[in-house]
Amino acid sequence: MATTPGNLVVAQSGGPTSVINQSLVGVVQEALKYDSIQKILGGRHGLEGVLREEFTDLRKQTAQTLEDVAATPSAGLGSCRFKPKEEDCKRIFEIFTRHNVRYFFYIGGNDSALSAGIINKIAQEQNYELSVFHCPKTIDNDLLVTDHCPGFGSAAKYVAQAFMGNDMDNRAIPGIKIDVVMGRNAGWLTAASALARVNAGDGPHAICIPERSYTVSEFCTKVEDIFAKNKRALVAVSEGLCDKDGNVWLQSDIVRRELHDLGMESLVKWMDATGEIENAAGGAKLDAFGHAQLSGTGALADMLASIIKIHMHRKTGKKPRMRADTLGYAQRSFAGCVSDVDAREARASGAAAVREAMNGIRSGSICFRRTGSGSYSCETFRAALEDVSGVNFPKGVKQYRPIEDKFITEDKFGVTTEFVEWARPLLGALPVKGMLAS
Amino acid sequence: MATTPGNLVVAQSGGPTSVINQSLVGVVQEALKYDSIQKILGGRHGLEGVLREEFTDLRKQTAQTLEDVAATPSAGLGSCRFKPKEEDCKRIFEIFTRHNVRYFFYIGGNDSALSAGIINKIAQEQNYELSVFHCPKTIDNDLLVTDHCPGFGSAAKYVAQAFMGNDMDNRAIPGIKIDVVMGRNAGWLTAASALARVNAGDGPHAICIPERSYTVSEFCTKVEDIFAKNKRALVAVSEGLCDKDGNVWLQSDIVRRELHDLGMESLVKWMDATGEIENAAGGAKLDAFGHAQLSGTGALADMLASIIKIHMHRKTGKKPRMRADTLGYAQRSFAGCVSDVDAREARASGAAAVREAMNGIRSGSICFRRTGSGSYSCETFRAALEDVSGVNFPKGVKQYRPIEDKFITEDKFGVTTEFVEWARPLLGALPVKGMLAS
Numbered sequence: 001m002a003t004t005p006g007n008l009v010v011a012q013s014g015g016p017t018s019v020i021n022q023s024l025v026g027v028v029q030e031a032l033k034y035d036s037i038q039k040i041l042g043g044r045h046g047l048e049g050v051l052r053e054e055f056t057d058l059r060k061q062t063a064q065t066l067e068d069v070a071a072t073p074s075a076g077l078g079s080c081r082f083k084p085k086e087e088d089c090k091r092i093f094e095i096f097t098r099h100n101v102r103y104f105f106y107i108g109g110n111d112s113a114l115s116a117g118i119i120n121k122i123a124q125e126q127n128y129e130l131s132v133f134h135c136p137k138t139i140d141n142d143l144l145v146t147d148h149c150p151g152f153g154s155a156a157k158y159v160a161q162a163f164m165g166n167d168m169d170n171r172a173i174p175g176i177k178i179d180v181v182m183g184r185n186a187g188w189l190t191a192a193s194a195l196a197r198v199n200a201g202d203g204p205h206a207i208c209i210p211e212r213s214y215t216v217s218e219f220c221t222k223v224e225d226i227f228a229k230n231k232r233a234l235v236a237v238s239e240g241l242c243d244k245d246g247n248v249w250l251q252s253d254i255v256r257r258e259l260h261d262l263g264m265e266s267l268v269k270w271m272d273a274t275g276e277i278e279n280a281a282g283g284a285k286l287d288a289f290g291h292a293q294l295s296g297t298g299a300l301a302d303m304l305a306s307i308i309k310i311h312m313h314r315k316t317g318k319k320p321r322m323r324a325d326t327l328g329y330a331q332r333s334f335a336g337c338v339s340d341v342d343a344r345e346a347r348a349s350g351a352a353a354v355r356e357a358m359n360g361i362r363s364g365s366i367c368f369r370r371t372g373s374g375s376y377s378c379e380t381f382r383a384a385l386e387d388v389s390g391v392n393f394p395k396g397v398k399q400y401r402p403i404e405d406k407f408i409t410e411d412k413f414g415v416t417t418e419f420v421e422w423a424r425p426l427l428g429a430l431p432v433k434g435m436l437a438s
Numbered sequence: 439m440a441t442t443p444g445n446l447v448v449a450q451s452g453g454p455t456s457v458i459n460q461s462l463v464g465v466v467q468e469a470l471k472y473d474s475i476q477k478i479l480g481g482r483h484g485l486e487g488v489l490r491e492e493f494t495d496l497r498k499q500t501a502q503t504l505e506d507v508a509a510t511p512s513a514g515l516g517s518c519r520f521k522p523k524e525e526d527c528k529r530i531f532e533i534f535t536r537h538n539v540r541y542f543f544y545i546g547g548n549d550s551a552l553s554a555g556i557i558n559k560i561a562q563e564q565n566y567e568l569s570v571f572h573c574p575k576t577i578d579n580d581l582l583v584t585d586h587c588p589g590f591g592s593a594a595k596y597v598a599q600a601f602m603g604n605d606m607d608n609r610a611i612p613g614i615k616i617d618v619v620m621g622r623n624a625g626w627l628t629a630a631s632a633l634a635r636v637n638a639g640d641g642p643h644a645i646c647i648p649e650r651s652y653t654v655s656e657f658c659t660k661v662e663d664i665f666a667k668n669k670r671a672l673v674a675v676s677e678g679l680c681d682k683d684g685n686v687w688l689q690s691d692i693v694r695r696e697l698h699d700l701g702m703e704s705l706v707k708w709m710d711a712t713g714e715i716e717n718a719a720g721g722a723k724l725d726a727f728g729h730a731q732l733s734g735t736g737a738l739a740d741m742l743a744s745i746i747k748i749h750m751h752r753k754t755g756k757k758p759r760m761r762a763d764t765l766g767y768a769q770r771s772f773a774g775c776v777s778d779v780d781a782r783e784a785r786a787s788g789a790a791a792v793r794e795a796m797n798g799i800r801s802g803s804i805c806f807r808r809t810g811s812g813s814y815s816c817e818t819f820r821a822a823l824e825d826v827s828g829v830n831f832p833k834g835v836k837q838y839r840p841i842e843d844k845f846i847t848e849d850k851f852g853v854t855t856e857f858v859e860w861a862r863p864l865l866g867a868l869p870v871k872g873m874l875a876s
Contacts, residue, residue, distance in 0.1 A: 016610045018603075021872075042874065045610075056874055068872025074606030076874050081611065165456075165771030168512030172454045172483075173519065177734075177767075266714040273708040280704040281747035282757050296615075296761025297743065298736010305735065309719035319720050323734025328763030329615075333603030336775070336869035431774035434459075434506025436480065436494055436514050 003036045003358055004129045006102025010058070011043035011050060012075040013082075013108030013115075015139065017151030018158075018338050019346035023107045023135045024077065025070040026350025028058050034358055037103060046080035046108070047115060050092055053099075070347065073333040083111055089118040097128060103357050105350070107135040110143055110399060113365050114389035120363045131357035134365040134385055135349045139332045142186035142400040144390055145383045146367035150349055153342030153426035155182070155331050156192035162327055163196030164433050167203040167234050174232035175321025176223060176308055179204075180301040182331050184240045184294055186402050187211050189331065191415045192423055193236035198433040203234025210240030211402045212412040216258045219304070220311040222413055227312070227320065237304060239294040239326075250274070250300055264310055267303065274299060298326045339428035345378060352380040376425035441474045441796055442567045444540025448496070449481030449488060450513035451520075451546030451553075453577065455589030456596075456776050457784035461545045461573045462515065463508040464788025466496050472796055475541060484518035484546070485553060488530055491537075508785065511771040521549055527556040535566060541795050543788070545573040548581055548837060551803050552827035558801045569795035572803040572823055573787045577770045580624035580838040582828055583821040584805035588787055591780030591864035593620070593769050594630035600765055601634030602871050605641040605672050612670035613759025614661060614746055617642075618739040620769050622678045622732055624840050625649050627769065629853045630861055631674035636871040641672025648678030649840045650850040654696045657742070658749040660851055665750070665758065675742060677732040677764075688712070688738055702748055705741065712737060739764045777866035783816060790818040814863030 010027045012020055024042070031037045042056040043049045056077065061069075069076045084092065096104065096119075104119065106112045113134040123130035136143045139155035159181055170177045181190040187209025194207060205226045208214055226233040243254040250271070259267045294300070301324035309322050349366040356364055364382035371377050386392045390399030407419035448465045450458055462480070469475045480494040481487045494515065499507075507514045522530065534542065534557075542557065544550045551572040561568035574581045577593035597619055608615045619628040625647025632645060643664045646652055664671040681692040688709070697705045732738070739762035747760050787804040794802055802820035809815050824830050828837030845857035 016607055061875055065872060068870045069874055071870050072872040073603045075610040079610040161773040162768050164773035165511045166767055169454055169767050169771040172513040172517040266718040270711040270715055273711040276704040277708055277744045282751040298740050298764050302736050306715045313720040325766030326736050329604055329607055330600050333607040335599040335602035432506045432509050434503060434510040436507055437499055
């Protein structure tokens with residue numbers, strides 16, 4: 001199929017990852033090979049920049065700059081949390097026609113696939129030749145269709161290395177340590193903490209994920225049991241930790257009632273006080289998708305530490321060393337912690353999108369599937385934008401991919417060996433974890 | 439001078455670092471060279487293990503195990519927060535005589551130097567031939583005498599790489615980001631965030647350290663100014679952030695009064711609620727040295743974020759994106775983030791201690807000093823244990839080393855170029871931070 005000569009726009013959206021720039025550079029390097037691609041423009045801050053016609057000339061970047069940017073975490077073009085309305089998509093389409101844009105590549109999550117799908121539909125209706133491709137990225141690994149998402153492997157590597165160190169630290173000075181890991185809806189990243197285990201007895205000793213619900217009592221009992229058995233405990237908890245209704249603990253009436261029933265009134269007061277601060281600051285800030293803030297605060301980790309402190313003191317009369325960390329934004333942006341497999345695949349997805357467009361394909365999302373049955377290998381394939389965005393799903397069906405049941409242990413506080421084997425290749429090389437022979 | 443044949447004990451103490459095992463392996467590898475050293479024993483969990491006569495045979499470890507342990511963060515022998523009393527030291531001395539221990543190496547902070555000094559004194563009084571050496575380690579870099587401390591370079595590298603990523607993240611999705619860094623008394627590690635700056639406009643845009651005091655208003659005004667100028671702000675704050683009386687913010691009556699005067703009553707309530715939780719858990723847990731817990735909680739970061747949220751909403755009527763992370767234990771134990779310079783020096787300090795002992799020297803602390811005036815080079819030298827522990831200092835004189843005034847900017851919200859030049863070599867290689875040309 002012949003391709004239409006014209007200009008190319010590429011943009012990045014959503015929470016950055018350590019390899020989202022690899023996908024960007026994959027697009028640019030592949031695009032440089034084709035005569036039918038004229039200008040190669042980067043939209044600043046996703047579709048927000050496109051709407052403001054803020055473009056960076058990507059042909060002007062040296063090969064070295066492109067490699068440096070590829071190796072740098074976060075979105076080099078800037079990102080956005082902007083969910084365009086139908087009118088915005090129309091306006092974007094107008095801008096595209098005015099600038100003779102014939103190729104649009106959007107690197108982002110399922111909302112980006114949705115936006116790309118809307119723009120694609122308008123182009124089809126107007127009979128305007130436009131190729132629209134989505135390159136998936138998310139540290140949460142919860143996009144539909146693809147085996148896994150570029151960005152996840154590097155974030156998982158960060159989490160594993162953090163837990164390796166935390167486990168050795170917890171061995172050296174025993175106590176109870178809780179680490180809160182990113183991931184609102186899906187527990188893939190929290191589950192990746194299991195990859196930190198190398199030697200017998202290594203933590204994490206429990207893993208709590210949003211695919212399951214937990215009561216305060218269940219959580220306390222689990223930690224108490226681990227501590228009784230090992231004289232220490234390292235626990236991984238997803239920021240999306242929720243009650244049986246699916247509400248996150250910090251905003252859960254069920255948790256509040258249980259704390260009250262357990263006589264942990266001081267925690268209920270603390271929850272109230274935390275809520276009052278939000279009101280004093282003009283009300284809780286929700287993002288464009290209506291999500292409350294979970295990351296960038298240590299509140300959940302502190303709440304869990306407080307619950308365990310009170311519980312252990314009541315049960316044992318003692319005060320074991322209790323620490324809680326929220327792993328924070330380093331999970332998606334720590335400089336110098338990149339999975340080589342993830343970096344390679346992220347770049348490949350950008351290049352694959354351009355090749356599809358150059359083959360005359362009009363739209364799609366570049367996904368991954370595993371090939372062969374022996375050692376790890378993966379190939380890209382093209383999925384429909386609607387399948388990745390989940391836009392045509394019946395109401396009530398999840399538009400993201402939770403961890404499969406087979407990967408979760410029956411007691412809901414762990415992941416299976418099958419999960420570890422599935423995830424391991426995505427993290428690339430991990431550091432050694434040496435232990436003295438006793 | 440002749441050396442007495444006998445056994446060797448080495449132990450690790452205090453907060454682990456990423457290279458404290460390098461010092462351990464430096465001791466072991468050097469000790470293996472000398473016939474007069476018989477058993478090479480590792481005391482488990484510092485002097486606590488020595489008191490329980492829990493020793494690991496370090497001659498039994500393979501060369502590969504030793505290298506693996508050296509490359510692994512945290513204390514391979516286990517650590518402790520134990521401050522031995524005079525009687526404990528006497529008992530340790532008894533154990534040493536019973537086991538024919540003639541060489542004792544203690545890797546730790548100034549408390550370890552103090553313990554080593556007491557044991558040394560007892561040995562001298564009893565006319566028992568014992569060599570006692572201290573190998574300094576601390577991520578806080580606040581030990582006396584030495585130019586810098588093994589452990590600091592790797593922690594500083596972690597902080598710099600975290601801020602590199604956080605800065606790119608904050609560029610991609612602009613807002614206000616506060617990162618709380620470890621360091622109770624001294625701001626060296628917080629100051630190391632400045633090493634993240636590569637390109638014009640890079641953060642951190644403000645650095646708050648325990649060597650200076652800050653009011654709530656000063657902090658708010660600074661962040662507001664940065665945000666107004668840059669449309670974003672990345673701020674590094676030490677966990678030891680304090681008021682003019684030297685009390686940390688979370689426990690400061692001055693801060694509480696100022697919040698009240700500023701009409702931030704919701705924050706005062708939250709501080710009260712936080713304190714009540716401690717009471718419900720049996721009272722705040724202090725460590726053996728009487729320190730309240732600062733690390734392993736996100737409370738300070740959350741408090742600062744809340745203050746800024748309320749302040750910005752009042753001043754502007756808007757709610758800028760506000761995130762706060764507490765960098766947490768990853769700073770001292772993240773697997774795979776080690777400064778090669780730091781690793782080399784930590785190992786050298788262990789080896790140097792053994793060489794001093796083999797030269798018939800009875801006690802000392804292995805310190806570092808810079809040599810030459812051109813590119814970075816350092817050598818070890820021996821200091822007196824009392825000088826490093828600060829035990830003979832007049833009452834009221836600080837037994838730790840704060841950042842020198844010349845390294846702090848006059849506005850107290852930053853560090854000088856001189857500091858950056860001083861610190862840079864200690865971090866070893868840093869990742870690239872690529873930026874697209876505009």
